Amino acid sequence: MSENDIPHADVVLQPHGPMLIRGAATVQDEDGVVHPVERPVVAVCRCGKSSRLPWCDSTHKLIPRG
Ligand code: FES
Secondary structure: OOHHHOOOOEEEEOOOOOEEEEOOOEEEOOOOOEEEOOOOEEEEOOOOOOOOOOEOOOHHHHOOOO
16 A cells, blocks of 8 residues: 555645544544544634534634734
């Protein structure tokens, strides 16, 4: 198996928003908890204010930008 044969996820960082991940099987949070991914694309919170971490719940839209 070459490096090109290894499944990989695509990552897009949204400006002032979440990290979109396409093709991941799991996401491990900062406490080491592994969260299974059950959708083709998931949004991971980058602001730390989501009520359902590690996933984005759009709370970032309420945070004033500096
Ligand atoms: S990035 Fe969306 S709630 Fe944190």
